[in-house]
Amino acid sequence: QKEVEQNSGPLSVPEGAIASLNCTYSDRGSQSFFWYRQYSGKSPELIMFIYSNGDKEDGRFTAQLNKASQYVSLLIRDSQPSDSATYLCAVESTGRRALTFGSGTRLQVQP
Amino acid sequence: DGGITQSPKYLFRKEGQNVTLSCEQNLNHDAMYWYRQDPGQGLRLIYYSQIVNDFQKGDIAEGYSVSREKKESFPLTVTSAQKNPTAFYLCASSASPADTGELFFGEGSRLTVL
Numbered sequence: 373q374k375e376v377e378q379n380s381g382p383l384s385v386p387e388g389a390i391a392s393l394n395c396t397y398s399d400r401g402s403q404s405f406f407w408y409r410q411y412s413g414k415s416p417e418l419i420m421f422i423y424s425n426g427d428k429e430d431g432r433f434t435a436q437l438n439k440a441s442q443y444v445s446l447l448i449r450d451s452q453p454s455d456s457a458t459y460l461c462a463v464e465s466t467g468r469r470a471l472t473f474g475s476g477t478r479l480q481v482q483p
Numbered sequence: 484d485g486g487i488t489q490s491p492k493y494l495f496r497k498e499g500q501n502v503t504l505s506c507e508q509n510l511n512h513d514a515m516y517w518y519r520q521d522p523g524q525g526l527r528l529i530y531y532s533q534i535v536n537d538f539q540k541g542d543i544a545e546g547y548s549v550s551r552e553k554k555e556s557f558p559l560t561v562t563s564a565q566k567n568p569t570a571f572y573l574c575a576s577s578a579s580p581a582d583t584g585e586l587f588f589g590e591g592s593r594l595t596v597l
């Protein structure tokens with residue numbers, strides 16, 4: 373089974389700091405990568421996607437992709453307490469039109 | 484308002500009973516998905532459907548069944564063959580099979596087996 377791995381955390385950062393969330397995947401043929409945010413008891417919501425090697429920035433969020441290392445990361449700058457949530461990495465695996473999710477990293481931003 | 488409606492929100496079931504979770508969308512999306520989430524874990528794919536009258540098994544399809552008779556509806560039946568059905572079930576849709584990554588989720592159904 374194709375896998376997506378994340379450190380479960382919790383990752384604790386002070387308010388205003390940079391939070392760095394990491395994800396590795398096993399399917400070398402994967403082309404599309406996504407980050408979802410899930411607040412406790414709620415449904416996930418898409419916050420970033422990336423298809424090409426390198427960085428992609430959107431506001432305080434930056435997604436980074438390195439296909440050679442099979443590694444995806446999400447940086448959150450100027451972290452706020454409202455960023456406290458679980459962040460799910462998801463990969464579109466080859467051979468099927470559906471996402472495979474990692475187990476998520478719980479982020480805690482301390483005021 | 485457009486969106487995905489899942490019902491019931493909470494469901495209790497006795498062992499040996501089948502239950503059906505409803506998922507309806509009015510987004511005119513082609514593709515629909517069912518995921519299961521256990522505490523502290525990510526989402527695991529149960530079934531997905533890219534078009535009416537067609538669906539595919541995901542990673543954990545055993546003990547579950549689905550149908551896709553209408554574009555807007557994708558109900559999930561949890562059968563008695565599912566050994567550990569207590570979980571949070573999420574239904575999602577995407578505009579087309581090519582838009583797999585942009586999923587819109589319902590609010591989920593929490594199933595507890597007594």
